[in-house]
Amino acid sequence: MVTVMAANSQFSMAVHVLTMLASSGEEKMKSDCVAASVNTNPVVIRRLLGQLNQANLVISQTGAAGGTRLAKCPKEINLGDIYKAVECGEVFALHAKSPNQDCPIGKNIEAVLCNLQKEIDKTVGEKLSQYTLQSVIEMVEQGRV
Amino acid sequence: MVTVMAANSQFSMAVHVLTMLASSGEEKMKSDCVAASVNTNPVVIRRLLGQLNQANLVISQTGAAGGTRLAKCPKEINLGDIYKAVECGEVFALHAKSPNQDCPIGKNIEAVLCNLQKEIDKTVGEKLSQYTLQSVIEMVEQGRV
DNA sequence: TTGATTTGTATCAAGATAAGTTACAAAAGT
DNA sequence: ACTTTTGTAACTTATCTTGATACAAATCAA
Numbered sequence: 001m002v003t004v005m006a007a008n009s010q011f012s013m014a015v016h017v018l019t020m021l022a023s024s025g026e027e028k029m030k031s032d033c034v035a036a037s038v039n040t041n042p043v044v045i046r047r048l049l050g051q052l053n054q055a056n057l058v059i060s061q062t063g064a065a066g067g068t069r070l071a072k073c074p075k076e077i078n079l080g081d082i083y084k085a086v087e088c089g090e091v092f093a094l095h096a097k098s099p100n101q102d103c104p105i106g107k108n109i110e111a112v113l114c115n116l117q118k119e120i121d122k123t124v125g126e127k128l129s130q131y132t133l134q135s136v137i138e139m140v141e142q143g144r145v
Numbered sequence: 146m147v148t149v150m151a152a153n154s155q156f157s158m159a160v161h162v163l164t165m166l167a168s169s170g171e172e173k174m175k176s177d178c179v180a181a182s183v184n185t186n187p188v189v190i191r192r193l194l195g196q197l198n199q200a201n202l203v204i205s206q207t208g209a210a211g212g213t214r215l216a217k218c219p220k221e222i223n224l225g226d227i228y229k230a231v232e233c234g235e236v237f238a239l240h241a242k243s244p245n246q247d248c249p250i251g252k253n254i255e256a257v258l259c260n261l262q263k264e265i266d267k268t269v270g271e272k273l274s275q276y277t278l279q280s281v282i283e284m285v286e287q288g289r290v
Numbered sequence: 291t292t293g294a295t296t297t298g299t300a301t302c303a304a305g306a307t308a309a310g311t312t313a314c315a316a317a318a319g320t
Numbered sequence: 321a322c323t324t325t326t327g328t329a330a331c332t333t334a335t336c337t338t339g340a341t342a343c344a345a346a347t348c349a350a
Contacts, residue, residue, distance in 0.1 A: 008237065008238055008336085008337070009237070009238040009239060009240055009241050009337085009338090010237075010337090011237040012237060012238065012239050012240050012258050013240065015254070015258060016240070016244060016250070016251070016254050016258075019250050019254060020250055023250060030295095030296070030297090031296080031297075032296090036245055036248070037244060037245045037248040037250060037251040038240070038244055038245070038251070039240075039242045039243065039244050039245050039251070040241075040242065040338080040339075041338080041339050041340060042296095042297095043298095043299090043338095043339075043340070043341090044337095044338065044339070044340095046296095046297065046298065046299085047298090047299085049297090049298095050297095050298070050299085060296095060297065060298085061296085061297080061346085061347080062295095062296060062297040062298070062345070062346040062347060063295070063296060063297075063345085063346045063347025063348060064293095064294060064295040064296065064346090064347055064348040064349075065295080065296085065347070065348055065349090066295075066296045066297060066346080066347065066348085067296075067297085068297090079261075083237075088237055091236050091269055092153065092154070092155075092156040092157060092228075092233055093153055093154040093156075093157065094154060094157050095154055095157050095158065095161070095183070095184070096154050096185075096308080096309065097184045097185065097309095098184065099161060099182060099183055099184050100181055100182045100183070100184050103181070103182040104285075104286075105161070105164050105165055105168060105182055105285055106161070106182040106183070106184070108284075108285045108286075108288050109160070109161050109164060109285055111288075112281060112284045112285055113157050113160060113161075116224075116276070119272070120269060120272060120273065123268060123269065123272045124236055124265060124268065124269060127264070127265060127268045128265065131261070136257060139253075139257045140249075140250055140253045140254055140257055141249075141253075143253050153307085153308070154308085154309090155308085175324095175325070175326090176325080176326075177325090185309075185310075186309080186310050186311065187325095187326095188309095188310075188311075188312090188327090188328085189308095189309065189310070189311095191325095191326065191327065191328085192309095192327090192328085194326090194327095195326095195327070195328085205325095205326065205327090206317085206318080206325085206326080207316070207317040207318065207324095207325060207326040207327070208316085208317045208318025208319060208323095208324070208325060208326075209317090209318060209319040209320070209322095209323060209324035209325065210318075210319055210320090210324075210325080211317080211318070211319085211324075211325045211326060212325075212326085213326090241337080241338065241339095242338095291350100292349100292350085293348105293349090293350085294347100294348085294349085294350100295346100295347085295348080295349100296345100296346085296347080296348100297344105297345085297346075297347100298343100298344090298345080298346095299342100299343090299344090299345105300341105300342085300343090300344100301340100301341085301342085302339105302340085302341085302342105303338100303339085303340080303341105304337100304338085304339080304340100305336100305337090305338085305339100306335100306336085306337085306338100307334105307335085307336080307337100308333100308334090308335085308336100309332100309333085309334085309335105310331105310332080310333080310334100311330100311331085311332080311333100312329105312330085312331085312332100313328100313329085313330085313331105314327100314328090314329090315326105315327090315328090315329105316325100316326085316327080316328105317324100317325085317326075317327095318323100318324085318325085318326100319322105319323085319324080319325100320321105320322085320323080320324100
């Protein structure tokens with residue numbers, strides 16, 4: 001596995017986490033247990049679950065006997081929903097600094113790139129939406145891809 | 146403009162740079178001149194041009210009266226080529242640390258995500274390939290998107 | 291009511307990346 | 321020779337992601 005640190009793996013973790021929750025059905029899971037499978041710290045999982053909660057993909061409960069479960073069944077969650085929920089940013093970034101506005105190209109290129117960025121992001125979202133969480137579970141269960 | 150530093154804007158810069166080169170036609174441009182439009186340091190531009198050179202999109206020449214020009218005409222360069230050339234990484238990253246291999250889900254989720262990653266990257270490449278550098282130039286010239 | 295458990299969240303440290311900058315060797319024209 | 325320009329190395333700065341510790345708030349059980 002190629003590990004590029006500082007790269008955003010939240011989407012991958014989110015899919016993993018939701019697959020875990022799906023496997024436990026109605027029963028709530030604790031962040032410690034999920035963290036053990038993802039091989040990370042429980043706080044990282046709770047942060048992620050916070051985002052998934054805001055997107056109405058999971059339901060959490062504090063206190064003893066607390067934990068988290070899916071808010072919908074796996075067939076009703078698609079990977080596009082998850083991608084939007086964790087909001088990893090865009091496929092490519094716009095210029096770090098605004099280009100030179102005195103240059104005809106510099107003046108107009110940003111708007112063109114911005115629209116392109118939106119279109120690509122939409123394309124990614126649509127492609128991801130073709131997969132439900134249920135289909136991911138089936139792929140994982142069968143050990144095939 | 147929303148500026149997220151540390152995010153990779155190489156693709157945006159590359160499109161900008163190539164648009165500049167296209168505008169100067171056969172005539173070679175100096176990195177200083179391109180940098181002035183992109184609003185960055187000439188070395189940043191030269192680093193980027195190095196990648197574009199390796200992908201055979203531009204031709205550079207050292208020395209006095211040196212500079213860089215396109216290696217092909219703008220109709221023969223598409224944004225997919227540029228995306229591949231700058232290799233900004235993937236749309237989403239895989240897990241930073243390998244998941245727990247003792248967990249049935251942890252054991253198999255990586256392969257599923259890896260294939261998904263490749264498919265999404267392919268989708269992005271195909272979408273970007275629909276646009277030629279020529280079409281970008283036209284959008285920029287017309288100040289519309 | 292008291293105590294234990296778990297989430298939610300703040301805060302800090304560590305590791306990595308991108309971009310900006312300086313410096314300089316190599317190449318190439320005049 | 322001298323000047324210009326690329327190619328590249330090295331360093332700095334700012335920022336991001338992840339991991340880790342700590343603790344308040346919520347919830348359950350005895």
